[in-house]
Amino acid sequence: MRTAAIPIWALTKKIHRQDSPEVSAPPSNGPMGPSERQPRRYGYGMADAPDRTQAATGPASGHGAAGEAAAVSSEALASRLGYLFKRAQLRLAEAGAAALAPFDIDGRELAVLAVLAAEYPLSQLEAAGRLGVDRTTMVTLVDDLERKGLVQRHRSPQDRRKNIVELTTVGLDRLRQAEQARAETERRFLAPLGEAEASRLVRSLQILNFEK
Numbered sequence: 001m002r003t004a005a006i007p008i009w010a011l012t013k014k015i016h017r018q019d020s021p022e023v024s025a026p027p028s029n030g031p032m033g034p035s036e037r038q039p040r041r042y043g044y045g046m047a048d049a050p051d052r053t054q055a056a057t058g059p060a061s062g063h064g065a066a067g068e069a070a071a072v073s074s075e076a077l078a079s080r081l082g083y084l085f086k087r088a089q090l091r092l093a094e095a096g097a098a099a100l101a102p103f104d105i106d107g108r109e110l111a112v113l114a115v116l117a118a119e120y121p122l123s124q125l126e127a128a129g130r131l132g133v134d135r136t137t138m139v140t141l142v143d144d145l146e147r148k149g150l151v152q153r154h155r156s157p158q159d160r161r162k163n164i165v166e167l168t169t170v171g172l173d174r175l176r177q178a179e180q181a182r183a184e185t186e187r188r189f190l191a192p193l194g195e196a197e198a199s200r201l202v203r204s205l206q207i208l209n210f211e212k
């Protein structure tokens with residue numbers, strides 16, 4: 001049986017989910033200024049949340065007390081595993097979204113297509129188990145893909161209680177094209193590490209996520 005190719009940006013989710021929970025910004029009683037409109041998504045406080053424009057270039061390089069505070073904050077977080085995973089995952093997710101946009105699917109939908117492309121048909125419940133999502137989420141994902149003409153449901157001839165989900169011809173072609181774009185995006189993202197180091201990183205993430 002083929003092993004479904006799961007986007008690398010999905011591998012870090014189980015690791016940082018507990019380390020950096022999302023924190024909602026406090027309610028405001030009046031109009032919000034520009035700095036208040038940004039949600040506190042990193043679990044470290046607004047002062048520590050990396051700006052998207054800084055993700056590729058490093059800490060802010062402002063002058064005076066504000067610049068010094070930003071530099072100290074980044075140094076304090078530079079060894080925190082949850083922060084590093086979150087920051088890297090954000091950069092990769094943004095690059096992946098841009099790469100998949102021409103194919104009218106996102107990273108989660110691509111993962112669903114990859115899992116459904118197994119050598120034998122899967123039910124919605126079986127696919128949900130492989131993806132690690134609940135039944136309600138899986139139904140929503142399949143509904144969206146079905147509306148796009150990429151998958152189709154039908155009753156299992158062996159068990160009429162099962163809904164089998166299979167890729168359409170259009171879905172198979174979309175999967176092939178989107179997988180090429182995903183692989184190229186991940187290759188460019190990992191290029192600074194070199195091929196051997198990049199392979200070790202992927203293997204380490206697989207061990208941390210899937211092996212006990």
